[in-house]
Amino acid sequence: MAMLTGWALYAAIFFTPFIQEDIAVIGAATASLHDAAPTALILPAVLTGLVCSDAWKYWMGRLARRYEWAHRFAEKPGVSIAGDLINKEFMQTMLTARFVPGTRIPAYIAAGFFKAEYAKYILTLTATATLYVAIMFALFHSVGAVAGEEAKIWLPVMAVLILACYVAYRWVTHRNNKAGPMTPLSEEQDHPMPDMPGFDDTPYETAETDDNKKE
Known part of the structure; x- marks a missing residue:
């Protein structure tokens, strides 16, 4: 994930929680640490992904x-x-x-x-x-x-x-x-x-x- 850039990185950060949440957070933190994108943009992307990936489980x-x-x-x-x-x-x-x-x-x-x-x-x-x-x-x-x-x-x-x-x-x-x-x-x-x-x-x-x- 840290090797991606631009919209591809943000999309990966957002959609990965739908597959595995811990991997998404670790990947996002790694991307932030390596300055792959501004942390101010990575944080809302991963948080939105986490919330959206779990919001629908309530309705199950x-x-x-x-x-x-x-x-x-x-x-x-x-x-x-x-x-x-x-x-x-x-x-x-x-x-x-x-x-x-x-x-x-x-x-x-x-x-x-x-x-x-x-x-x-x-x-x-x-x-x-x-x-x-x-x-x-x-x-x-x-x-x-x-x-x-x-x-x-x-x-x-x-x-x-x-x-x-x-x-x-x-x-x-x-x-x-x-x-x-x-x-x-x-x-x-x-x-x-x-x-x-x-x-x-x-x-x-x-x-x-x-x-x-x-x-």
């Missing part, structure tokens, strides 16, 4: 809500709790998706499936992408390309460690305060999934209908 989750297999999935114990955690701790979820390998696409699809606000999704997506790009560019320009590329390995490791500490903190506070769901395993807090047509005969929806009739 929304579309899935229309299908029967999604209805069966939503009936499983803990699924509604997972939705609560994503919506109530949206920033933590998106930060985890950005830095922990293997979580990005599932988290973005889940955001759509659980109907997180799309505007909030895009804003948070942009914020986490900006943070990631800023860290990578800062590393490349301060310690060089070789050490910068190694960040692809140790940044996720650090993210996993931070996530583990946060989960441990949540577990302790949940045990002490008994307030709110700690994990999707808190089955006693399951509840009907909202706005899911065709759910009248599922366990949770049936229970809710019976309660309404009693009232």
Whole structure:
């Protein structure tokens, strides 16, 4: 990518995230380090590519809500709790998706499936992408390309460690305060999934209908 020039370089920077986001950021940072193009133009190109490559994944989750297999999935114990955690701790979820390998696409699809606000999704997506790009560019320009590329390995490791500490903190506070769901395993807090047509005969929806009739 660093060997390209002009519009070919900007096009490569923009479209590479649709294939592999980390490679796109590393390539863009390398191009910036080698002065292949002004950094002031490379940065918006890679950021726009990152956001556009992930913006549509939200709608995969929304579309899935229309299908029967999604209805069966939503009936499983803990699924509604997972939705609560994503919506109530949206920033933590998106930060985890950005830095922990293997979580990005599932988290973005889940955001759509659980109907997180799309505007909030895009804003948070942009914020986490900006943070990631800023860290990578800062590393490349301060310690060089070789050490910068190694960040692809140790940044996720650090993210996993931070996530583990946060989960441990949540577990302790949940045990002490008994307030709110700690994990999707808190089955006693399951509840009907909202706005899911065709759910009248599922366990949770049936229970809710019976309660309404009693009232």
